[in-house]
Amino acid sequence: MAQHELVAAGFGGQGIMMLGKLFAEAGVLEGNYATFLPSYGPAMRGGTANCAIVISNEPIASPVLPHPKVCVVMNLPSLKTFEPLVAPGGILIINSSLIKEKAKRTDIKTIYVPANEIAEKAGMTKAANIVILGIVVKATGAVKVESTKEAIKQTLGEAKAKYLPINLQVLDAGLNFDING
Amino acid sequence: MEQLNHMPTPLMDIPRSYCPGCTHGIIHRLVAEVIEEMDLLQKAIIVLPVGCSTLAVDYFAFDSVQSAHGRAPAVATGVKRALPDRFVMTYQGDGDLASIGAAEMVHAATRGELITTIFVNNGIYGMTGGQMAPTSLMGWKTETSPYGRTAQANGYPIRVSEMLAQLNGPAYIARTDVVSVPGINKTKAAIKKAFTAQIKGLGYSIVEILSTCPTNWGMTPVDALKRVKEETMKYYPLGEFKVAEGL
Amino acid sequence: MGEKLLMKGAEAIGEAAIRAGCRHFFGYPITPQNEAPAYMARRLPEVNGTFLQAESEVAAINMLYGCAAAGKRVITTSSSPGISLMQEGLSYIAGSELPVVVMNVVRGGPGLGDIAPAQGDYFQAVKGGGHGDYHLIVLAPSTVQESIDLMQLAFDLADKYRNPVMMLSDGLLGQMMEAVEFPGFVDIEKLPKKPWAADSMQGKRSRNLVNSFDLLPEGLEVMNKKMWAKYADVEKNEVKFEEVETADAEYIFVAYGTVARIIKTVIKDLRSKGHKVGLIRPITLYPFPKKQLLALAENPRVKFFLDIELSFGQMIEDVKLSTEFKKPVHFYGRQGGMLPEPNEISEVMLKLMKEAK
Numbered sequence: 001m002a003q004h005e006l007v008a009a010g011f012g013g014q015g016i017m018m019l020g021k022l023f024a025e026a027g028v029l030e031g032n033y034a035t036f037l038p039s040y041g042p043a044m045r046g047g048t049a050n051c052a053i054v055i056s057n058e059p060i061a062s063p064v065l066p067h068p069k070v071c072v073v074m075n076l077p078s079l080k081t082f083e084p085l086v087a088p089g090g091i092l093i094i095n096s097s098l099i100k101e102k103a104k105r106t107d108i109k110t111i112y113v114p115a116n117e118i119a120e121k122a123g124m125t126k127a128a129n130i131v132i133l134g135i136v137v138k139a140t141g142a143v144k145v146e147s148t149k150e151a152i153k154q155t156l157g158e159a160k161a162k163y164l165p166i167n168l169q170v171l172d173a174g175l176n177f178d179i180n181g
Numbered sequence: 182m183e184q185l186n187h188m189p190t191p192l193m194d195i196p197r198s199y200c201p202g203c204t205h206g207i208i209h210r211l212v213a214e215v216i217e218e219m220d221l222l223q224k225a226i227i228v229l230p231v232g233c234s235t236l237a238v239d240y241f242a243f244d245s246v247q248s249a250h251g252r253a254p255a256v257a258t259g260v261k262r263a264l265p266d267r268f269v270m271t272y273q274g275d276g277d278l279a280s281i282g283a284a285e286m287v288h289a290a291t292r293g294e295l296i297t298t299i300f301v302n303n304g305i306y307g308m309t310g311g312q313m314a315p316t317s318l319m320g321w322k323t324e325t326s327p328y329g330r331t332a333q334a335n336g337y338p339i340r341v342s343e344m345l346a347q348l349n350g351p352a353y354i355a356r357t358d359v360v361s362v363p364g365i366n367k368t369k370a371a372i373k374k375a376f377t378a379q380i381k382g383l384g385y386s387i388v389e390i391l392s393t394c395p396t397n398w399g400m401t402p403v404d405a406l407k408r409v410k411e412e413t414m415k416y417y418p419l420g421e422f423k424v425a426e427g428l
Numbered sequence: 429m430g431e432k433l434l435m436k437g438a439e440a441i442g443e444a445a446i447r448a449g450c451r452h453f454f455g456y457p458i459t460p461q462n463e464a465p466a467y468m469a470r471r472l473p474e475v476n477g478t479f480l481q482a483e484s485e486v487a488a489i490n491m492l493y494g495c496a497a498a499g500k501r502v503i504t505t506s507s508s509p510g511i512s513l514m515q516e517g518l519s520y521i522a523g524s525e526l527p528v529v530v531m532n533v534v535r536g537g538p539g540l541g542d543i544a545p546a547q548g549d550y551f552q553a554v555k556g557g558g559h560g561d562y563h564l565i566v567l568a569p570s571t572v573q574e575s576i577d578l579m580q581l582a583f584d585l586a587d588k589y590r591n592p593v594m595m596l597s598d599g600l601l602g603q604m605m606e607a608v609e610f611p612g613f614v615d616i617e618k619l620p621k622k623p624w625a626a627d628s629m630q631g632k633r634s635r636n637l638v639n640s641f642d643l644l645p646e647g648l649e650v651m652n653k654k655m656w657a658k659y660a661d662v663e664k665n666e667v668k669f670e671e672v673e674t675a676d677a678e679y680i681f682v683a684y685g686t687v688a689r690i691i692k693t694v695i696k697d698l699r700s701k702g703h704k705v706g707l708i709r710p711i712t713l714y715p716f717p718k719k720q721l722l723a724l725a726e727n728p729r730v731k732f733f734l735d736i737e738l739s740f741g742q743m744i745e746d747v748k749l750s751t752e753f754k755k756p757v758h759f760y761g762r763q764g765g766m767l768p769e770p771n772e773i774s775e776v777m778l779k780l781m782k783e784a785k
Binding site: 024035037 | 432690
């Protein structure tokens with residue numbers, strides 16, 4: 001297994017950290033090593049939030065990802081910040097519901113996802129992050145769909161179990177999105 | 182000849198190195214007598230601070246922990262939280278308790294920490310050679326207030342017992358003296374009540390004992406006793422400031 | 429070992445302390461380690477332990493002093509400015525020969541600095557920090573898993589040598605989540621007894637005195653000689669380090685903690701391009717792996733060392749002393765939470781290699 005890398009970035013409140021944690025958790029459920037490194041401090045309140053996730057079947061050297069192989073941007077400032085940093089040949093996933101600009105780089109693969117619309121259509125307006133999680137799982141193949149669903153189930157726990165079906169529905173909507181379209 | 186009194190078991194039977202006329206000896210003995218009478222010796226742990234009372238690391242014949250300047254209430258908190266069924270006390274002077282250790286004292290008190298503090302207030306730093314204490318009275322001349330304490334330069338002396346009485350945590354607060362026989366007897370009674378407050382789990386307890394420092398006051402022992410009666414007690418009234426129900 | 433869990437570093441060290449037989453925590457809030465006390469506040473009551481938020485770091489470390497004097501395993505966690513306030517207490521704890529564990533989640537300094545990862549507290553941790561002639565035993569984990577594994581060792585070393593142990597972590601290790609496995613619970617009843625503890629006489633012995641004070645110069649010297657004999661044993665027995673690809677290395681990185689992780693990425697990259705680079709990572713900062721560094725310095729194959737730190741040069745002094753100036757020791761450091769990127773470090777190394785030829 002190659003080392004899988006993801007940086008996710010957006011506004012605080014978009015569920016960026018949750019997206020990253022679920023991805024890492026799915027990796028751990030498959031018995032892999034995983035690191036989740038949040039941006040923290042003042043950045044947690046109101047500003048942009050980002051997190052870096054590494055999943056590997058070998059011990060992970062650096063959890064810091066200056067040039068991630070895969071990057072998710074959920075708002076325009078994040079596109080500006082992270083587009084130049086994606087590793088050549090990497091993947092940039094852009095939430096086109098909120099970002100009208102196109103990426104400029106030609107040496108990476110870009111996937112435009114109207115994540116807010118897809119989430120709304122699937123029944124949970126606020127779950128754009130789960131749509132994107134589906135895209136990440138599909139685009140990277142880093143973790144299995146079942147592990148991702150299990151990660152969501154465990155994270156919701158018994159207290160929020162009633163939200164599981166709708167979350168899985170939104171995840172499926174992401175998984176069904178044509179990433180090559 | 183018949184021996185009418187003995188050295189209480191909780192005290193080492195060795196000479197003390199306190200100055201002539203110092204009242205630490207009397208207070209050590211009162212603490213030891215009460216520990217013996219209340220049968221606390223085998224479960225007692227004393228936390229000693231920095232000041233003249235550091236010398237007491239050689240005098241109490243039960244488990245002792247020497248601590249940093251002012252930190253005895255925090256150290257005693259650690260001991261008590263580790264061993265809640267033990268009897269834990271601190272023995273602190275006024276520089277230690279009311280100046281550098283003010284935060285630790287106030288917070289141990291407000292937590293109602295189940296420890297007892299014997300607070301020896303003679304209004305001066307003894308061990309370091311007679312500097313002004315937070316409890317030195319207005320006008321007192323010390324090494325660091327050579328022209329006398331003034332409100333403008335130094336502010337006002339702290340009344341610790343009254344201040345702590347504002348808090349909910351303390352179960353027993355009293356101010357007594359050791360400059361007369363009745364004063365000594367009342368001090369012993371107050372120490373007993375303070376220890377009882379801890380044993381009964383009622384809260385923090387403290388006995389503030391007005392005492393002397395003939396050496397650094399530059400007085401004879403007798404004049405020093407007089408000064409407490411004529412000056413100190415006027416600013417620091419004696420009495421009980423807090424007595425929890427059940428005491 | 430149990431199953432793998434994804435857990436935040438600051439919380440993992442709390443659980444690790446509990447599993448190492450610690451039931452007492454005293455601390456004061458400071459970023460970036462607040463998850464540790466929060467975890468302990470939730471978790472300790474479940475195991476009949478005690479959590480207390482102190483009025484200051486000054487008070488917290490003295491609560492540790494009292495708790496350790498009473499014979500219990502005890503920990504606090506804090507970050508740089510808070511650790512500065514604890515130096516008085518640590519000096520007393522060392523002088524009174526008490527076992528405590530203190531976690532420093534190092535942040536940027538001096539002064540208020542920032543809350544990003546840093547290694548600027550190396551001197552403070554390794555060279556004493558407080559007043560007087562003493563050492564802390566200093567452990568420097570580089571992963572969350574290693575923080576867990578070293579926690580057990582920290583308590584064991586503290587008890588064995590009756591000396592404070594510092595875990596020197598950083599904001600990155602405290603804040604990141606990592607897949608970890610926990611060891612089982614230590615049986616507290618089976619831990620070695622502490623006959624020296626001031627836990628009251630209980631009708632069984634004469635009094636115990638916990639003390640760092642002796643007015644007689646000849647007495648104090650004896651006390652301190654005893655401590656230094658102990659440090660000699662620590663230096664002989666407890667050195668821990670990791671070597672990466674040093675067997676044929678000509679150029680040796682020296683780094684600890686988070687930085688060492690970044691170096692491992694650098695080594696993979698440089699090795700793939702045919703450069704013979706390796707890493708020596710001290711795990712114990714005191715005792716320092718002097719012999720191992722000297723052995724490398726004396727090896728004719730080794731050309732030079734490159735010390736990388738999140739400071740402008742602290743550990744490098746120990747690297748130079750250890751290698752006895754037999755090979756050049758170069759330095760590269762970043763500050764204020766600016767983590768060096770692997771490419772940045774590769775470039776520094778490649779430039780030095782070119783100059784050496």
